Amino acid sequence: MxxxxxxxxxxxxxxxxxxxxxxxxxxxxxxxxxxxxxxxxxxxxxxxxxxxxxxxxxxxxxxxxxxxxxxxxxxxGLWGGTGASGRARTLQWLAFLNSEVHKAFAPIFYPERFRFGVANADANVDDIAAVARDRVRTLLGRIESQLAGLSWLTGERSIADAYLFVMLRWALTTKIGLAEFPDLAAFLRRLHEDRGVRAALAVEERLAGVPAPGRPDVSLPAPGRGSLLAEIVGVVEYREGEGVPQELRRGAVEVVVGEADVVISWSDEQYRGQAAMPLALFTRYLGDGAIRV
Ligand SMILES: N[C@@H](CCC(=O)N[C@@H](CS)C(=O)NCC(=O)O)C(=O)O
Known part of the structure; x- marks a missing residue:
């Protein structure tokens, strides 16, 4: 194939x-x-x-x-259990993820495509994205209640779980966050340890050349002197202003070092995200291996 x-x-x-x-x-x-x-x-x-x-x-x-x-x-066994009922349940969740959740992200990735019609022609792209974020949160709430007490969406691993993984990753990518959805956050973290997920991500993010952990002593560029490529491999949190801590999506990022802060940038689909954190915190994440450079 x-x-x-x-x-x-x-x-x-x-x-x-x-x-x-x-x-x-x-x-x-x-x-x-x-x-x-x-x-x-x-x-x-x-x-x-x-x-x-x-x-x-x-x-x-x-x-x-x-x-x-x-x-x-x-x-x-990717249909999540044997027989017609396992297959039907998996299809139900695939349909929900594809026709509801996936589509709900579109105005966040491509807000300009949603400025159609007289009423919407002057709409602010940030407002369009904000409405979409609320919609995604509502949909994630539905999945959070399904996942309670389960390791997989339908009880057994299926193709729907691969799809859910991508939608949850996007929730972090686009700063919707999963702080209010502990079961979804735990699912995402667990799948990041999955061999197949890691293999696919390594290819997509070109991570093969990223050095092994244990290099906290790596020398960072002097403040204002260029950027470096890094990989987020563990739980790394940042804060937007006074907001609650949010988890960074794992994978390849670009890091610009400042005097007291670092700015971390990433892009997925059409979205370019950016987050800042104190240099001391970044160095701590390097030390414990959650960030590799
Ligand atoms: N209904 C399609 C949607 C495919 C789709 O929208 N793919 C996006 C990436 S997630 C794409 O290729 N976008 C390119 C573009 O719209 O320019 C599916 O479920 O596979």
């Missing part, structure tokens, strides 16, 4: 499912500009990822791709 993906996009769910399936595959990195190339539009007329090629089958749409992976590799 051949998967076309974009770093950190919804295609990460299919990437994780392919890892869980264990059958071997090829992953093709796409950039936003390559999505519009004539060759790619033949495969994906809407110019979106994921796309999965499996011999003469060419599939778009995450739900179809995830279902195909689960069907082709039954031994991996």
């Amino acid at each position: 051949k998967l076309y993906y974009m770093t950190g996009a919804g295609s990460l769910a299919s990437h994780i499912a392919l890892e869980w399936a264990g059958g071997g595959y090829e992953a093709v990195r796409m950039t936003r500009s390559r999505l519009r190339s004539p060759e790619f539009l033949v495969l994906s007329p809407m110019g979106t990822v994921p796309v999965l090629l499996d011999e003469d089958l060419c599939l778009t749409e995450s739900v179809a791709i995830l279902a195909h992976i689960a069907d082709v590799y039954p031994a991996a």
